[in-house]
Amino acid sequence: MAQSRMRCMYIFLLVLGALCLYFSMYILTPLKEEPFIFKKEIGNFLQLPEIDCRHNPPFLVLLVTSSHKQVVARMAIRMTWGKEKVVKGRRIKTFFLLGTTPSEDDTRAVAEESQQFHDIIQKDFADVYFNLTLKTLMGLEWIHHFCPQASFVMKTDSDMFINVYYLTELLLKKNRTTRFFTGFLKMNEFPIRKKFNKWFVSKYEYPWDKYPPFCSGTAYVFSSDVASQVYNVSESVPFIKLEDVFVGLCLERLNIKLEELHSKQTFFPEGLRFSPCRFKKIVACHFIKPPALLTYWQVLENTLEEECPAV
Numbered sequence: 017m018a019q020s021r022m023r024c025m026y027i028f029l030l031v032l033g034a035l036c037l038y039f040s041m042y043i044l045t046p047l048k049e050e051p052f053i054f055k056k057e058i059g060n061f062l063q064l065p066e067i068d069c070r071h072n073p074p075f076l077v078l079l080v081t082s083s084h085k086q087v088v089a090r091m092a093i094r095m096t097w098g099k100e101k102v103v104k105g106r107r108i109k110t111f112f113l114l115g116t117t118p119s120e121d122d123t124r125a126v127a128e129e130s131q132q133f134h135d136i137i138q139k140d141f142a143d144v145y146f147n148l149t150l151k152t153l154m155g156l157e158w159i160h161h162f163c164p165q166a167s168f169v170m171k172t173d174s175d176m177f178i179n180v181y182y183l184t185e186l187l188l189k190k191n192r193t194t195r196f197f198t199g200f201l202k203m204n205e206f207p208i209r210k211k212f213n214k215w216f217v218s219k220y221e222y223p224w225d226k227y228p229p230f231c232s233g234t235a236y237v238f239s240s241d242v243a244s245q246v247y248n249v250s251e252s253v254p255f256i257k258l259e260d261v262f263v264g265l266c267l268e269r270l271n272i273k274l275e276e277l278h279s280k281q282t283f284f285p286e287g288l289r290f291s292p293c294r295f296k297k298i299v300a301c302h303f304i305k306p307p308a309l310l311t312y313w314q315v316l317e318n319t320l321e322e323e324c325p326a327v
C-alpha cells in the first residue's frame with residue numbers, strides 16, 4: 017500500500033516537472049528576438065529625384081546615405097564629388113538616401129531641399145542608424161525601378177571623399193558589365209558578441225559564427241544589374257541590421273563573388289592622410305568633414321593634370 021502511494025507520488029512529481037519545463041519554455045520563447053525577414057513594400061517614395069534614366073542614362077550613380085541634420089555635408093558633396101559631371105564622356109549623378117524623422121521642421125526642410133536640388137530619395141521608415149539596411153534597400157529599389165539603365169552604382173556615406181575621376185577610369189579599365197561587385201573586401205569577419213559594442217549582433221539575429229564575404233559599407237560599387245538581383249533576393253535572406261553584411265548575404269545567395277577593382281588599395285574605410293598625389297590614386301576615403309572635403313577637392317581638381325612621382 018505504502019509502496020504504491022510512493023509510486024503515485026513519484027509519477028505525479030515527474031508529470032509536474034515536465035509540465036513546469038513545458039510552460040517555462042512556452043513563456044520564455046517570446047522573450048527571444050524573433051529572426052526578422054525584410055518585407056518589400058514598406059510604402060511609396062516620399063521624395064523622388066528628377067531624372068529620366070531612359071534618356072542619356074548615367075554611367076555611374078552615387079547613392080549617399082544621409083540624415084536630415086546633415087545639410088552641411090550634403091551641400092559640401094553637391095559642390096565637390098557629388099556635382100553632376102561628365103568624366104571621359106560618362107555622366108555621373110549623385111542622390112541622397114533619407115528616411116523619416118518625427119521633427120516637423122526637419123521634414124519640411126528636407127522637402128524644400130528636395131524641391132530645390134531634386135536629388136533626394138526618401139521613403140517612410142524611421143531614419144535611425146539601425147535602419148541602414150532599409151535605407152540601402154531603398155536605394156537598390158530605386159535603381160531597380162527608376163534607373164536600371166545606369167551602368168554602375170556606388171553606395172557610400174556622407175563623411176567620405178570619393179574620387180569620381182579615378183573611379184570612372186578604373187571601372188572603364190576593368191570593363192565589367194554584369195554581376196560585378198567591388199569595394200574594400202572583408203573576407204574573414206566574425207559577429208561581435210559583446211553587448212554594448214556598436215556592432216553587437218545577438219545569436220538570434222545572426223546565429224552563424226562567421227560573416228559571408230562583404231564590402232565595407234563606407235563605399236562599394238557594383239554593376240547596376242546587381243541592384244535588381246539583390247533587391248529580388250532581399251526578402252528571402254535573413255535580415256541583419258548591418259547593411260554591408262546583409263548585402264554580403266544576398267550576394268552569397270546569388271553566388272556573386274567580390275572582386276578587387278585594382279591591384280593596389282583604392283578604398284580606405286579607416287581614413288588616409290591627404291596629399292594631392294595620394295588622393296589622385298584612390299577611390300574612397302572615410303572620415304572627411306565638410307571643410308576638409310571642400311579643400312581637398314579643390315586641390316584635387318587644380319592638380320588633375322599634374323604628374324605625380326611614380327610609387
Ligand SMILES: *[C@@H]1O[C@H](CO)[C@@H](O)[C@H](O)[C@H]1NC(C)=O
Pocket residue numbers: 140141142143144146147150
Ligand atoms: C526602422 O523603421 C521602421 C519603420 O519606420 C520602424 O518600425 C523601426 O522601429 C525602425 N527601426 C529602429 C531600430 O528604430
Ligand SMILES: *[C@@H]1O[C@H](CO)[C@@H](O)[C@H](O)[C@H]1NC(C)=O
Pocket residue numbers: 191
Ligand atoms: C571589354 O570586354 C569586351 C568583352 O566583354 C571586349 O569585347 C572588349 O574588347 C573589351 N574592351 C576593352 C577596352 O578591353
Ligand SMILES: *[C@@H]1O[C@H](CO)[C@@H](O)[C@H](O)[C@H]1NC(C)=O
Pocket residue numbers: 244245248
Ligand atoms: C527574381 O527572382 C525570380 C525567382 O526567384 C527570378 O525568376 C527573376 O528572374 C528574378 N529577377 C531578377 C531581376 O533577378
